[in-house]
Amino acid sequence: MSESELAARHRAVLPKWLALYYDEPIEIVRARGRRVTDADGTTYLDFFAGILTNAIGYDVAEISDAVRAQFDTGVLHTSTLYLIRKQVELAEQIAQLSGIPDAKVFFTNSGTEANETALMLATQYRRSNQVLALRNSYHGRAFATVGITGNRGWSASSLSPLKVSYVHGGYRYRDPFGGLSDADYVKACTDDLRDVLQTTTSGDVAALIAEPIQGVGGFNVPPDGLFAAFQEVLDEYGILLISDEVQTGWGRTGEHFWGIQAHGVTPDAMTFAKGLGNGLAIGGVVARADVMDSLTANSISTFGGNPVATAGAKATLDYLLDNDLQGNALKLGNHLIAGLRDLGERCDIVGDVRGKGLMIGVELVESGGKDPSPANASAVLEETKARGLLVGKGGLHGNVIRLAPPMTLTNEEADEALEILSASIEEVAR
Ligand code: PMP
Numbered sequence: 001m002s003e004s005e006l007a008a009r010h011r012a013v014l015p016k017w018l019a020l021y022y023d024e025p026i027e028i029v030r031a032r033g034r035r036v037t038d039a040d041g042t043t044y045l046d047f048f049a050g051i052l053t054n055a056i057g058y059d060v061a062e063i064s065d066a067v068r069a070q071f072d073t074g075v076l077h078t079s080t081l082y083l084i085r086k087q088v089e090l091a092e093q094i095a096q097l098s099g100i101p102d103a104k105v106f107f108t109n110s111g112t113e114a115n116e117t118a119l120m121l122a123t124q125y126r127r128s129n130q131v132l133a134l135r136n137s138y139h140g141r142a143f144a145t146v147g148i149t150g151n152r153g154w155s156a157s158s159l160s161p162l163k164v165s166y167v168h169g170g171y172r173y174r175d176p177f178g179g180l181s182d183a184d185y186v187k188a189c190t191d192d193l194r195d196v197l198q199t200t201t202s203g204d205v206a207a208l209i210a211e212p213i214q215g216v217g218g219f220n221v222p223p224d225g226l227f228a229a230f231q232e233v234l235d236e237y238g239i240l241l242i243s244d245e246v247q248t249g250w251g252r253t254g255e256h257f258w259g260i261q262a263h264g265v266t267p268d269a270m271t272f273a274k275g276l277g278n279g280l281a282i283g284g285v286v287a288r289a290d291v292m293d294s295l296t297a298n299s300i301s302t303f304g305g306n307p308v309a310t311a312g313a314k315a316t317l318d319y320l321l322d323n324d325l326q327g328n329a330l331k332l333g334n335h336l337i338a339g340l341r342d343l344g345e346r347c348d349i350v351g352d353v354r355g356k357g358l359m360i361g362v363e364l365v366e367s368g369g370k371d372p373s374p375a376n377a378s379a380v381l382e383e384t385k386a387r388g389l390l391v392g393k394g395g396l397h398g399n400v401i402r403l404a405p406p407m408t409l410t411n412e413e414a415d416e417a418l419e420i421l422s423a424s425i426e427e428v429a430r
Pocket of ligand 1: 109110111112113115138139140141211215216244245246247273274283
C-alpha cells in the first residue's frame, strides 16, 4: 500500500487533531543509529528523534539485549502489586540523580501522566487547586495538563479542574518587555510573578510548573537564574516548584543533566518521560518524599514501571551515563548553534537561533522583519525532507524549526544536517 493510501485511512479513522507532518506523511519502517527509513525505502537523518523519544539512537544493542532478556523470562508484565527489581533499581538511580534530598519516584506511561501525577501531589500536599504555569507552556494532553497548557494551539479544552494563572518567563523573543538585558528580564518576570500572585490568586497556590526550556512552545530559553529568582518568591508563600523535564532531562541540554539545574535551584518535584525509554513508554515523577507520600488513599498504575519498560529504561540511562552523551550534546549543540547563527547573519528569514545542547530552535520570520512566518517553517520542513533530513516544527505561531537529534549524534552527521538546513533555508528565502 502506498503511503498516501495509508494517510487517507489514518485520516478516516483517527481523530483529526492527531496531527501528521508533511504534505505526504511518511511511515517509518526501519531505523539504525540516527537514520530512519520509510516504506518507500527513503532514508533520512533524524533530527527530531521521534520528538525526543529516541535519546540514544535507534537499534542500540545494549537496549535491545536488555529488553530481549526480559522478554525471554516470559514476564512482559504481571502487576505493580508484585516487586519488580528493575523498577526499584531505576527508581534508586533516578532519585540519586535528581539531587532532590530524600527523593521518591513514581513511574507512569507518559509525560502527560507524569504531570497529572505531579499536579495531583502538589494540590493534595498544599490543599489548593490553584496552580501557576508559564505563558506558552505545554504539559500534556489529559484533563489537568491540557487545562494548564498555555500555548493556544495545544490547549484543547479549557474545562480544567484547576485554577491556573500564567506568568511571563517562557517566550522571550516576543515578550512584551522589549529587549531587556538578562538581569532586567529576570526582574521583570519576577515582578510579574508577584503581581499575578497578588492579583489573580488567593496566595495559597499549590505549585508553579515550568519547562526549563519550552519544547512545544519553540525551544525558548530563559536566562539562567530565572527560576532561582522565582523560587525565592515561591518560598515566601510555601508554593512548590515542579520542573517539567520531559524534554530537557537526561543531559540533552548539554550543560546539566536536568534543565532546571542551569538555574541553580533544586525543585520540589521533577517530571520526566520521552528519552528515558529510548522509544519504550515510560515516564514518571521524582519528588520530595513528603510530597510524594502526601496521598492518603491507595493509588496504582497498571503498567507504569513495568518490567519491559524499566529494563529498557535502565539500559538507556546506563548507556547515557557511561558514554557521556551529555558532553556530546554540549559539544555538538554548540557547533550546530554557531553554524546556524552564521546562517542567520546571511539569511534574513532567520529571526532567532536559540537553544542549549541538542535542543535547538530556529525561529523563521517574514523576510527582513520580525513577523512570524509559519509558511516559511512549513516550506523548510518539506525542503529538508526532500534533502533527507527530518526536523520538527513548533512555537506559538508554528514558525520555529526544532532540532533534537539522538544524543549519540556524530560530528559528520551534525555537519551533514547543517549543510542540508542551510541549503533548505536559503532555498526558501529565495
Ligand atoms: N511535557 C512536555 C514538556 C512535553 O514536551 C510533553 C510532550 N510533548 C509532555 C509533557 C507530554 O508528554 P506525553 O506526550 O508523553 O504525554
